[in-house]
Amino acid sequence: MIKNLLSRLPFLNKGKGYTNYIGLVVQLDKVIAVNLEFKQEQWLMVADKTVSYTNDSQLSESITQCIDELDVEYAQVAIVLPSHLYQIVQMDKPNLSVEEIKQSLPWTVKDLVTIPAESIIADFIENPIQQAGQEKISVFAANKTLLMPIINAVHKSKAELELITCEEFVLTNLLEVDTSAHLIVYQDAGLEPSIQIVRDGCLLFSRRLRGFSRLPTMSVEDLSMGLLDSFSLELQRSIDFFESQLKQPPLKSLQLYLPSDHLDQIVEQLKVHFPVKVTTLQRHLACCAGQDESLHFAISAAMEMIGGENEATH
Numbered sequence: 001m002i003k004n005l006l007s008r009l010p011f012l013n014k015g016k017g018y019t020n021y022i023g024l025v026v027q028l029d030k031v032i033a034v035n036l037e038f039k040q041e042q043w044l045m046v047a048d049k050t051v052s053y054t055n056d057s058q059l060s061e062s063i064t065q066c067i068d069e070l071d072v073e074y075a076q077v078a079i080v081l082p083s084h085l086y087q088i089v090q091m092d093k094p095n096l097s098v099e100e101i102k103q104s105l106p107w108t109v110k111d112l113v114t115i116p117a118e119s120i121i122a123d124f125i126e127n128p129i130q131q132a133g134q135e136k137i138s139v140f141a142a143n144k145t146l147l148m149p150i151i152n153a154v155h156k157s158k159a160e161l162e163l164i165t166c167e168e169f170v171l172t173n174l175l176e177v178d179t180s181a182h183l184i185v186y187q188d189a190g191l192e193p194s195i196q197i198v199r200d201g202c203l204l205f206s207r208r209l210r211g212f213s214r215l216p217t218m219s220v221e222d223l224s225m226g227l228l229d230s231f232s233l234e235l236q237r238s239i240d241f242f243e244s245q246l247k248q249p250p251l252k253s254l255q256l257y258l259p260s261d262h263l264d265q266i267v268e269q270l271k272v273h274f275p276v277k278v279t280t281l282q283r284h285l286a287c288c289a290g291q292d293e294s295l296h297f298a299i300s301a302a303m304e305m306i307g308g309e310n311e312a313t314h
Helices: 056-068 098-108 144-155 167-174 220-245 263-270 293-309
Strands: 020-026 030-039 042-052 076-081 086-092 120-126 136-143 160-166 182-186 194-199 202-208 253-257 277-280
Touching: 020 056, 020 293, 030 056, 030 293, 042 056, 042 293, 056 144, 076 144, 076 167, 076 293, 098 120, 098 136, 120 144, 136 144, 144 160, 160 167, 160 293, 167 182, 167 194, 167 202, 167 293, 182 220, 194 220, 202 220, 220 263, 253 263, 263 277
Parallel strands: 020 076, 076 160, 182 253, 253 277
Antiparallel strands: 020 030, 030 042, 086 136, 120 136, 182 194, 194 202
16 A cells, blocks of 8 residues: 555565556556656656456456556556555554554554454554544555455566555545645545545545445436435535544535546535535646546556655656
8 A cells, every 4th residue: 555565575576777667556347557757858658558357366467468568678566456455444653663563553453454464464654633632543454365466467567566555645646735635535436435635745534435336327316316415414524523523724625536427517516515615636746637537546656656766866
């Protein structure tokens, strides 16, 4: 999920000096990859590839195929995991060093996640906001057994795995850095939507909603029968928690990305429920300009490697 997660898989050897970076997004039925290269004094997306698959047994082969068909001799890869392959939990920050916290995570979160303790691989971020004077951390946990086929698929390709990340972080990287907080609703087809609140380029709050997987496939008329009202209520609960219980300044906007043909109509209907500005997702990552929306997460993942490692060298 986070860069440091890979450091706890010591058999992964990282190279240096790469000029091609591949962002690869795993979805329920397809794998999407882009190749970024430094050209004309800027990072440009020079190729993309999408490979569909029908069951989990085909996923590994699809990942290898997707990378190899980009036809890059040397490249580093960032994998974006789908939300059903990791869990996020919040807990009090232990009074330990950062390294001690990381080492203890499989045992401190084992009762909070549905992953066997011996299979947990986890990392954490510190929450910028204290609750009742207590420092909190958000822990991202995955099942190592489920990750290994994905990792091995990259090993079989021409590229080298550098980063495993998650939707929450690549989404945050797409947004404009702003001193005001914004609530983002994001949903993959076939999965439940998630809520993130972002400020100053940092993830402040994350929550997954249950019972709304059908939202993108419903007609506007069907949505008007009550599901949209329930959806609005869940959004309002998250806003109330952030502004009232966490005592944070009001949100500046509520932004939505749903794989729905009726997204604009949903935005219009939600405007009557909230005093803040309601819009579709506002992307500000320069490298995404002019590119299809379906490629944006993959581009963001590749840029996360570049920004964290060697953007300054170019």
